[in-house]
Amino acid sequence: MSVTIRDVAKRLNKSITTVSRALDGYPDVAQETRQLVVRTAQEMGYVPNRAARQLRRQRTDTIGYILPTLTPQFADPFFSEFIAGLGDEAALNNFDLLVSTAPSGTEVEYSRYQKWAFGKKVSGFVLNRMHQYDWRVQYLVRQGIPYVSLESSLDQENSAYVEVDSVGGFKKLISYLVGKGHKRIAYIGASSDLKIQLDRFAGYQEGLAGACIPFDPELIIDGNLSRLGGYNASQKLLELKEVPTAITCINDLTAIGVLHAAHERGFKVGQTLAVTGFDGIDEVEHTLPPLTTLKQPVYDIARRLVKMLVTMINGELLNERQVRLQPELIIRESTG
Amino acid sequence: MSVTIRDVAKRLNKSITTVSRALDGYPDVAQETRQLVVRTAQEMGYVPNRAARQLRRQRTDTIGYILPTLTPQFADPFFSEFIAGLGDEAALNNFDLLVSTAPSGTEVEYSRYQKWAFGKKVSGFVLNRMHQYDWRVQYLVRQGIPYVSLESSLDQENSAYVEVDSVGGFKKLISYLVGKGHKRIAYIGASSDLKIQLDRFAGYQEGLAGACIPFDPELIIDGNLSRLGGYNASQKLLELKEVPTAITCINDLTAIGVLHAAHERGFKVGQTLAVTGFDGIDEVEHTLPPLTTLKQPVYDIARRLVKMLVTMINGELLNERQVRLQPELIIRESTG
DNA sequence: TTGTAGGCGTTATCAA
DNA sequence: TTGATAACGCCTACAA
Numbered sequence: 001m002s003v004t005i006r007d008v009a010k011r012l013n014k015s016i017t018t019v020s021r022a023l024d025g026y027p028d029v030a031q032e033t034r035q036l037v038v039r040t041a042q043e044m045g046y047v048p049n050r051a052a053r054q055l056r057r058q059r060t061d062t063i064g065y066i067l068p069t070l071t072p073q074f075a076d077p078f079f080s081e082f083i084a085g086l087g088d089e090a091a092l093n094n095f096d097l098l099v100s101t102a103p104s105g106t107e108v109e110y111s112r113y114q115k116w117a118f119g120k121k122v123s124g125f126v127l128n129r130m131h132q133y134d135w136r137v138q139y140l141v142r143q144g145i146p147y148v149s150l151e152s153s154l155d156q157e158n159s160a161y162v163e164v165d166s167v168g169g170f171k172k173l174i175s176y177l178v179g180k181g182h183k184r185i186a187y188i189g190a191s192s193d194l195k196i197q198l199d200r201f202a203g204y205q206e207g208l209a210g211a212c213i214p215f216d217p218e219l220i221i222d223g224n225l226s227r228l229g230g231y232n233a234s235q236k237l238l239e240l241k242e243v244p245t246a247i248t249c250i251n252d253l254t255a256i257g258v259l260h261a262a263h264e265r266g267f268k269v270g271q272t273l274a275v276t277g278f279d280g281i282d283e284v285e286h287t288l289p290p291l292t293t294l295k296q297p298v299y300d301i302a303r304r305l306v307k308m309l310v311t312m313i314n315g316e317l318l319n320e321r322q323v324r325l326q327p328e329l330i331i332r333e334s335t336g
Numbered sequence: 337m338s339v340t341i342r343d344v345a346k347r348l349n350k351s352i353t354t355v356s357r358a359l360d361g362y363p364d365v366a367q368e369t370r371q372l373v374v375r376t377a378q379e380m381g382y383v384p385n386r387a388a389r390q391l392r393r394q395r396t397d398t399i400g401y402i403l404p405t406l407t408p409q410f411a412d413p414f415f416s417e418f419i420a421g422l423g424d425e426a427a428l429n430n431f432d433l434l435v436s437t438a439p440s441g442t443e444v445e446y447s448r449y450q451k452w453a454f455g456k457k458v459s460g461f462v463l464n465r466m467h468q469y470d471w472r473v474q475y476l477v478r479q480g481i482p483y484v485s486l487e488s489s490l491d492q493e494n495s496a497y498v499e500v501d502s503v504g505g506f507k508k509l510i511s512y513l514v515g516k517g518h519k520r521i522a523y524i525g526a527s528s529d530l531k532i533q534l535d536r537f538a539g540y541q542e543g544l545a546g547a548c549i550p551f552d553p554e555l556i557i558d559g560n561l562s563r564l565g566g567y568n569a570s571q572k573l574l575e576l577k578e579v580p581t582a583i584t585c586i587n588d589l590t591a592i593g594v595l596h597a598a599h600e601r602g603f604k605v606g607q608t609l610a611v612t613g614f615d616g617i618d619e620v621e622h623t624l625p626p627l628t629t630l631k632q633p634v635y636d637i638a639r640r641l642v643k644m645l646v647t648m649i650n651g652e653l654l655n656e657r658q659v660r661l662q663p664e665l666i667i668r669e670s671t672g
Numbered sequence: 673t674t675g676t677a678g679g680c681g682t683t684a685t686c687a688a
Numbered sequence: 689t690t691g692a693t694a695a696c697g698c699c700t701a702c703a704a
Contacts, residue, residue, distance in 0.1 A: 002456060004681060015691045020683060028689060047454035051396065052681035054387035055696045069420060075413035075618045075634075083419065084405060087437040091448065096457070099435040101423040112427065118338055118383035121432070227622045260622040283413075286563045286596040288624040340697060351675045356699060366673060388697035391680050 003046045012040055023048075054120075062096040063309055064122035066112050068104040068129045070226065076253065077281045078298060082150075085302025086126060093310045098122055104129065110139075117145050123313045124148075126305050130195040146312040148305045151195040152322070160308050162301050162323040166199035166278075167206065169294045169327040170248070173276060174207025176329065177246050180336060182274060183213055186244040188223035188233045188254050200250050200278060219244055223254040230257025238265050245274065246335070252277035252284045255291055259334070263288075274335040280328070289333035296327050339382050348376055359384075398432040399645055400458035402448050404440040404465045406561070412589065413617045414634060418486075421638025422462060429646045434458055440465065446475075453481050459649045460484075462641055466531040482648040484641045487531040488658070496644050498637050498659040502532060502614075505630045505663040506539025506584070507546065509612060512665065513582050514547040516672060518610060521549070522580040524559035524569045524590050536586050536614060555580055559590040566593025574601050581609065582671070588613035588620045591627055595670070599624075610671040616664070625669035632663050 005023075009016040014037070022029045022037035029037075054060045065086055067079060083099065090097040098121065102109035113136060116122045124146035127136055134153040140146075141156050149161045177185055187204045190197045201220075208215055221236060223229035230249060237244055238261065247262075249255040255277035259269055267273040270289045277284055280295025304323065311318050341359075345352040350373070358365045358373035365373075390396050401422055403415060419435065426433040434457065438445035449472060452458045460482035463472055470489040476482075477492050485497045513521055523540045526533045537556075544551055557572060559565035566585060573580055574597065583598075585591040591613035595605055603609040606625045613620055616631025640659065647654050 002454060005683095006681075016682085017684090017691055017693095018689085021690090024683085030689060033689080045454065047451065047456075049391070049681050050455050050457050051387045051390035052696090053683075055385070055391055055680090055698090056682040056684080058696070060387065067416075067420065067423065075417040077413045077416065077619075080403075080412050080415040080419070083416070083435060084403065084437050087403065087435055091436050097435050099419060099423055099433050100427050101420045114381075115383055118381060119386045120338060121386045227618060231622065256619065256622045259624060260626070263624050282563060283592065283619060286567065286592045288595060288599050290596070341699095342697075352698080353676080353700080354674060357674090360699085364673060369673080385697050388680090389699080391682090391696090392698045392700090394680070 002049075003044050004049065005046065008037070008041050008044055008046050011044065012037065058120075059313075060096075060121060060123050061094060062098055062122045063090060063124050063126060063306065063313075064098045064100075064116045065126045066109065066116075067099065067101040068109070069101050070104065070224070077283055078251075078279055081281070081298045082128070082302045085299040086306055089303035089306035090310075093306070095306070095310060105131075105135075110135075113139065117143055124309045126150075126302075126309060131193045132195055132198055133193070146309060148309045148312070150301060150305060151199075153195060158321065160312065160318060160321040162304055162308075162325065164296045164301075164325050164327050166196060166294075166327070167203040169278070169329070170200050170203025171207040171210065172329055173248065173292075173294060174204060175210065176331070177248070177274060177276075177335065178207075178211040178213070180274070182246040184216075184219070184242065184244045185213070185246045185248060186219035186221070186237050187248050187250075188221050188230055188237075188258065189250045190222060190225045197250060204248060223249065223257070225251055225253060227253050227257040227260075230254030231261045232257070234258040234261040238262065238267065243273075245272075246276070247273065248276045250278060252279040252281050252291065252293055255284065255293070255334075256287060259287055259289075259291070270333045270336050276335060278327070280330060285332075287334070292332045292335040293330050294327040295330050296325065301325070338385075339380050340385065341382065344373070344377050344380055344382050347380065348373065395649075396432075396457060396459050397430060398434055398458045399426060399460050399462060399642065399649075400434045400436075400452045401462045402445065402452075403435065403437040404445070405437050406440065413619055414587075414615055417617070417634045418464070418638045421635040422642055425639035425642035426646075429642070431642070431646060441467075441471075446471075449475060453479055460645045462486075462638075462645060467529045468531055468534055469529070482645060484645045484648070486637060486641060487535075489531060494657065496648060496654055496657040498640055498644075498661065500632045500637075500661050500663050502535035502630075502663070503539040503542065505614075505665070506536050507543040508665055509584065509628075509630060510540060510543025511546065512667070513584070513610060513612070513671065514543075514549070516610070518582040519549055520552075520555070520578065520580045521582045521584060522555040522557070522573050523584050523586075524557050524566055524573075524594065525586045526558060526561045533586060540584060559585065559593070561587055561589060563589050563593040563596075566590030567597045568593070570594040570597040574598065574603065579609075582612070583609065584612045586614060588615040588617050588627065588629055591629070591670075592620065592623060595623055595625075595627070606669045606672050612671060614663070616666060621668075623670070628668045628671040629666050630663040631666050632661065637661070 022034040128150035130151040137155040221233040223233040277293040284291035464486035466487040473491040557569040559569040613629035620627035
């Protein structure tokens with residue numbers, strides 16, 4: 001059995017009330033008493049029992065993150081960095097981080113959220129991979145449970161979120177490609193209810209329009225956000241009678257698949273074909289050739305999100321509910 | 337306020353005892369009552385309060401995983417897959433997964449473990465990235481806290497763990513390379529107190545010995561397990577008067593860095609230079625050229641570990657405390 | 673088969 | 689400045 005507050009109190013011949021207050025830094029304890037209590041507690045190795053504290057305080061100091069997976073075995077470096085950011089910032093604020101996974105948009109996902117929300121296990125959620133209309137937002141709003149998200153959804157006006165300016169970023173990217181003489185620019189995206197698809201695709205279209213390049217639906221394919229998806233999608237693009245000179249991708253993973261396919265078919269990426277990604281995961285610094293991409297500071301975003309969420313949970317005022325960041329265009333050899 | 341067991345009881349004009357037992361599947365409640373209770377609870381959206389349950393039961397049904405990081409911003413696909421496995425299997429067993437991060441071997445790491453262990457927040461830990469002698473094992477054994485690990489350490493005879501046969505795998509790999517005519521085979525590893533370094537390097541040495549190839553210390557470098565580390569380490573190897581014809585790496589990330597460096601220096605990987613990895617992360621299926629590697633089933637391993645840990649926590653007998661798996665040699669173009 | 677009651681370890685209210 | 693005491697929501701011996 002581990003040592004409880006009662007043990008400490010007994011040892012000191014004090015009431016548990018006093019011990020509790022001394023430890024929690026209430027002002028109405030004698031200096032002397034406080035020091036004695038703190039020291040003794042330390043000596044005895046006392047650590048408050050979380051369950052008891054939570055039950056009494058009616059708050060858990062825990063935040064939840066349910067990883068949206070496409071396939072069970074997925075390996076996306078984006079997420080390990082994201083989780084590291086969440087974990088670090090949570091720890092810094094004396095919060096715990098509860099993690100689970102669930103296939104996006106399924107019953108399983110719903111029940112996971114419900115269990116944590118209703119069981120009062122977490123005080124708030126971090127969401128990402130948002131949909132244009134996202135049931136998670138609607139659900140949490142209805143339940144009055146705090147949440148923050150990476151990317152916004154349209155369900156709730158005043159949500160707190162961090163968002164990277166994908167539209168602007170992609171426009172910049174297209175301008176850059178156009179500046180290099182590209183006119184036939186393809187886009188490999190994802191399911192159209194995903195916020196990142198909407199934004200990045202919009203940026204793509206606006207970019208083309210800005211350069212007066214007509215939009216060609218033949219050049220748009222769904223790549224499922226994965227390496228394999230990019231690989232397959234680009235096969236089709238590279239088989240067109242009129243092959244594109246540039247392939248832009250919704251994320252880095254997709255682009256990696258494209259590089260693979262292009263190489264197999266003998267395209268010289270960076271010379272006869274330009275390829276770009278989005279995210280800026282470490283890995284694409286070392287692809288062959290290194291990949292031009294739009295980098296978002298994933299780790300910092302994760303930390304920022306947690307900080308915002310903690311503020312909300314503590315009932316404090318959030319001075320900046322909507323944070324908007326500019327992705328950084330990193331030009332590497334894949335675009336010549 | 338969310339709905340409690342009391343609310344359900346009141347609605348049914350039953351005692352909370354009956355409700356509790358009906359829900360937990362005790363045999364001593366009437367069929368009829370049970371169905372009624374279950375249905376009503378469902379309707380009312382009742383979910384047991386975890387804190388209360390934990391406090392009462394004196395167990396947390398939570399397992400902890402503290403991600404060992406080298407740098408804060410790290411992005412290792414290995415971990416996202418590992419965490420997904422932990423999360424899925426935990427959920428399946430009605431356990432929660434608490435995640436944090438800490439730089440390996442620091443004070444911070446120690447205090448994180450201590451906090452979770454002492455605060456009774458987790459019932460057990462999953463460890464990985466083991467050291468030959470690992471303070472975590474010693475600590476947990478001393479505290480009597482259940483744990484399982486990916487890879488073994490020497491601290492405790494009878495630990496429960498899952499381990500991939502790195503030694504055997506690497507030997508097989510070396511034989512394969514030797515069979516292709518390689519004689520000058522380099523090895524990029526990591527800090528020598530890591531279990532994976534010990535094993536994989538041992539496999540490398542045994543492999544050479546088996547083929548009667550003398551060991552050349554010039555061909556051994558530390559690559560820090562990262563892409564950048566592999567990139568830097570291979571620079572040195574490729575500058576030797578007598579350049580190696582094959583470079584084997586402790587993990588896939590390292591190998592990716594090597595591919596990058598080799599390409600920059602004009603080596604044709606797969607022709608004038610062979611490169612191999614270890615882990616079998618998805619990403620290396622799409623490198624240029626695709627990478628020969630030893631694949632371990634990360635997702636399944638994670639699930640298996642959780643299953644073992646849960647068994648231990650539940651006080652049941654673990655029939656197989658030491659699980660040993662064979663990595664699968666996947667031959668791709670990077671070795672010709 | 674069902675209900676009563678006590679207590680898990682804390683914190684908060686109130687009185688001393 | 690301190691202490692007695694009552695919850696928080698749940699589970700479980702024990703009684704009915």
